[in-house]
Amino acid sequence: MQKSDFIIEVNHVSKQFEDGKFALDDVSLQIKKGEFVTILGPSGCGKTTLLRCIAGFQVATEGDILLNGEDVTTMPPHLRDVNTVFQKYALFPHLNVFDNVAFGLKLKKIDKKVIEKKVKQALKTVGMTDYEYRDVDSLSGGQQQRVAIARAIINEPEVLLLDEPLAALDLKMRKDMQMELRAMHKKLGITFIYVTHDQEEALTLSDRVVVMREGKIQQIGTPTDVYNEPQNCFVADFIGESNILDATMVKDKVVNFCEHDFECVDKGFGEDTEVDVVVRPEDIYIGERRLGEEAKGKDSPWQLHGEVQSCIFKGVHYEMTVMIDEGYELMIQDYHAFDPGTKVGLLVKPEDIQVMKKEHLCNTFEGEVLEDNRVKFLDEEWDIPERVAERFEVGEEVEVEVDFNRVNLQDDEEDGILCGEVYFILYKGDHYHLTVRTDDGDDIYVDTNDVWDDGDRVGIRIAPSYIRLYKKEVKGRPEGL
Secondary structure, X not given: OXXXXXXXXXXXXXEEOOXXXXXXXXXXXXXXOXXXXXXXXXXXXXXXXXXXXXXXXXXXXXXXXXXXXXXXXXXXXXXXXXXXXXXXXOOOOOOEHHHHXXXXXXXXXXXXXXXXXXXXXXXXXXOOXXXXXXXXXXXXXXXXXXXXXXXXXXXXXXXXXEEOOOOOOOHHHHHHHHHHXXXXXXXXXXXXXXXXXXXXXXXXXXXXXXXXXXXXXXXXXXXXXXXXXXXXXXXXXXXXOOEEEEEEEEEOOEEEEOOXXXXXXXXXXXXXXXXXXXXXXXXXXXXXXXXXXXXXXXXXXXXXXXXXXXXXEOOOOEEEEEEEOOOOEEEEEEOOOOOOOOEEEEEEOHHHOEEEEOOOOOEEEEEEEEOOOEEEEOOEEEEOOXXXXXXXXXXXXXXXXXXXXXXXXXXXXXXXXXXXEEEEEEEOOOOEEEEEEEOOOOEEEEEEOOOXXXXXXXXXXXXXXXXXXXXXXXXXXXXXX
């Protein structure tokens, strides 16, 4: 059998639990020998489940996992050439440091002199020399974490799996350990697969970052690529601070947002196409407007004009919000402070504008026309205008469309036709774009000026005149306007 170019291959892996929910949904990932790969995402995205499937603590429902070209999908953990460092370290409190680190070798009945040599070498690697006979309970969190890593690397695994190992440490200790982990990876030369929800940690440590959401991989790339060229709004919003705005691709290398045409480097989106743009706060140039620069035009050095609303010192830079004249709020980070009330001009260079294809242009559902001017979709019956209903046969299957800004959310769940929960919020400069998940698991996208929080329970209503119907076989002229 030809040896694979990858030390780890995850091929179309899904993991479904007894409640029917998928923790992993058709995940594929290839990792080269010696790479430092970080799996990044919010709580519940499936990153730890993926790590546990690679380690062998959980078995994939579908797909296969290869280690050095060998199928290990159902192989028990102790037979895989991988070791895992857990978030809570899992040290034995009744054993001292030496015995904790030596535990795996003693199980293999390795010679005592060999064990002693290997333990000392492992402790030296993690900076814990002379701690052999200390009780683990007397150690700090950072020291315990080093012991856990020493215990993992002493078996000389080809792959080291780390499940949020720094989560229990304070900020300074966490940053110190990040640098030590990176140095340790280079020294050992083995493959690290690291799980975290901390974006800065992922960008600092990794050769490549795997961004996950709801059991699916959203993007794989170098830290620079993932930060500077996010592939969708979730990645742009989750990693770092972003200005994410609705935009129109006018033509190749020209995009319109904030009611202004900007030169950009993107092409291939077509003409007059709805898109999203991302502009990082540190990529917006800001300066105080001088007398005579009030009107944009050939004589103005600025593309946008506005007024500073707030200015907060963040240690390295100042973070400001600016309300531009067109009514959009932008976040800007700069080494110079501009006090609230200051009239400013803004400039964005073409290479600092990232254009992304919109994932959804409107809400789209499968529906069925009913009697009495009603249509069924999302397992509920909705009123539609008679002039719309009469164009379709009762029982006819249709496609239903509803614009984001035509979905009405209610504080009281009982006031809605449907009930759901807000679980993803994007600020788009002049409005919020929400994802609301219904109790049946369907997603509805909502544009609103109202302020909602993640986890808010809401009722959902849609006025009859805002429901558009299309014949299912061929989309034609909207029938619900």
